[in-house]
Amino acid sequence: MTTKDSVNAGGSIAVTERTRLNRIPKRGVYERAEIYKILDEAMICHIGFAGPHGGVAVIPTIYGRKDDYIYIHGAPASRMLKNLELGVELCLTATILDGLVLARSAFHHSMNYRSVVVFAKATLVTDETEKWQGLYAISEHVVPGRWQEVREPNETELNGTSVLRLPLEEASAKVRTGPPADDAEDMDLPVWAGELPIKLQSLAPKADAHLAENIPVPGYLINYSR
């Protein structure tokens, strides 16, 4: 099985019992295009799975999307990959914080955010072309343009990397935007209220100590943000 050629981004993802938002349904998003936009903008995800010794583990990791699949990678010996390769149920959650929502009462404080939850089973990618595409997707997800400049993986490195594929079949997003929702009787309290937008931003690049002086900082790192 290889990845699809076309992006199936037109419609909605079918809602399941696990992805339906019960409490504040207006925050639920099931449009594939909206879900993909959040997945592409978030930097990392957190993957939860039942461990072999009982209980659940939640591990942060990077990922990349190609069409209707998410790719993750790691050392074949890593605990997470060894577990997920077995095809256990996992939950992948990617969260973007957009701001603090400051209300006039403690109770109505909130956050603006966009998060995606994916339920899936992972499959070890064995096809060489797809493995390469998965690694490329992960690299492009983190730093678009980087892959073209660096030394590509050799045989030993490819063998030392496992790539897993997750289908985007059961997923939903949850989104909060906008100002605080204060109670009418609190509106005249002498307290600042509003939103404090927050964003993951880059600071000045730090060149490696051994870098030749005539190699400039690449354009894709200048003002890098997500």
Next chain:
Amino acid sequence: MTTKDSVNAGGSIAVTERTRLNRIPKRGVYERAEIYKILDEAMICHIGFAGPHGGVAVIPTIYGRKDDYIYIHGAPASRMLKNLELGVELCLTATILDGLVLARSAFHHSMNYRSVVVFAKATLVTDETEKWQGLYAISEHVVPGRWQEVREPNETELNGTSVLRLPLEEASAKVRTGPPADDAEDMDLPVWAGELPIKLQSLAPKADAHLAENIPVPGYLINYSR
């Protein structure tokens, strides 16, 4: 049971099979003070737990720490709180991204990060004083100084909020810092290599549309960062 009066921050947390780092042991941190520093700096966490319908769910949420406990809160009707109140095993992971690590080869790319993983069972807080302290800890975690200015929760709001307590008994941190670790034979490749520091930063505060004009932006929001 109430929270402890003194912070037990002097020693290490005992390593368990679940918190021991097997593959890159030098990245493991078991010092309580170091773990608490990461927990206090991270903004949100992701909590994973086995759902009642099988499989695992991973949900982003804010939290606060007081001494050797983490507090989380939410609506009593929320799926996560209803599940966690039952005392199921959970895993709470908080991750701070510190930078992209750009190597000369695709394979040696990495990230600088600090993450904490906590395994615990949550307990519903029923003691009123502790519930208040838990909510205060969460508020102070997100915006120190805010609680003093806003209207405090009333009876109805307190009844509409559940607070859960998690002991910091089984936890570890994982930390990567520093430059890329390129292979010796790649060092002369004409590729920029180094670190791109990244940070969650605030942009200009947006006042609520109904805010009186004479209320200034509070000092704790100016240049807010973590």
